[in-house]
Amino acid sequence: MSLPALSSDTDRMLQVVGATPRVDEPRARAAVEELLRALGRDVAAEHLTDTPRRVVDSLVELLTPQEFAMTTFPNDEDYRDLVLVRGIPFTSLCEHHMLPFQGIADVGYLPGDRLVGLSKLARIVDWYARDLQVQERLTVQIADHLEHQLRPAGLGVVLRAEHRCMSMRGIRAAGAVTETSVFRGAIAGDERMLRRFEGAT
Structure with missing residues (x-):
C-alpha cells in the first residue's frame, strides 16, 4: 500500500529532524x-x-525542538501486536492566540519489518509540538512522520489537551479537554485495537 501524499510542511520536517527556522x-x-x-x-x-x-x-x-535520530531496529522476533506508549506529555503554542495548550499523547503502532526506539515516539510528539500549532494538524503530523519513517502495519495517535486560549479568555471554559485522533492501516478498522487506545483490553 502506498503512503498518502504528504503536505509540503510535513515533507520539509521529515527530511531532516533538527532543521528549525532561524530566529532574529x-x-x-x-x-x-x-x-x-x-x-x-x-x-x-x-x-x-x-x-x-x-x-x-x-x-x-x-518553539525549538531537540534534534534526534529516528532510530529503528529489525523486527527479528516478528512481533506483530500493538506497541502503545501512553501519557506522553506535550506543550505547544496555539497559532491563533500564541497561548499554550498542554496535554498528553498516546502513540501506538503495529510493527512491520522495523521497530522504533520507544523514546523516539515521545521525541516525535515533542518535535511537532514545539511550533505554532493547531491540535488537528499536530495529530496528523505525528502520524505522518511515524508512517513515513517506520511503515507500520497500522498506527494510532490520540491527543488530549487543554487550550489556554479557551480556558483563560473568551468562554473561559477551564478544564475543557479537546481530543483529536488519527488511526490508520490495520488499527483503523479493528474495534479491539481502538478500545486499547481508550484504555480497555
Whole structure:
C-alpha cells in the first residue's frame, strides 16, 4: 500500500529532524518592546526593562525542538501486536492566540519489518509540538512522520489537551479537554485495537 501524499510542511520536517527556522532575536526583542509600548506599558519600568529578552527566550525555547535520530531496529522476533506508549506529555503554542495548550499523547503502532526506539515516539510528539500549532494538524503530523519513517502495519495517535486560549479568555471554559485522533492501516478498522487506545483490553 502506498503512503498518502504528504503536505509540503510535513515533507520539509521529515527530511531532516533538527532543521528549525532561524530566529532574529534582536528584531524579536524590539518587537516585544514595541508591543509593550502599544499596550500602554512603560518599558523603562524596573520590572519591564528585561521583559523583551525574557519573552523572546521563552518563545525560542517553546518553539525549538531537540534534534534526534529516528532510530529503528529489525523486527527479528516478528512481533506483530500493538506497541502503545501512553501519557506522553506535550506543550505547544496555539497559532491563533500564541497561548499554550498542554496535554498528553498516546502513540501506538503495529510493527512491520522495523521497530522504533520507544523514546523516539515521545521525541516525535515533542518535535511537532514545539511550533505554532493547531491540535488537528499536530495529530496528523505525528502520524505522518511515524508512517513515513517506520511503515507500520497500522498506527494510532490520540491527543488530549487543554487550550489556554479557551480556558483563560473568551468562554473561559477551564478544564475543557479537546481530543483529536488519527488511526490508520490495520488499527483503523479493528474495534479491539481502538478500545486499547481508550484504555480497555
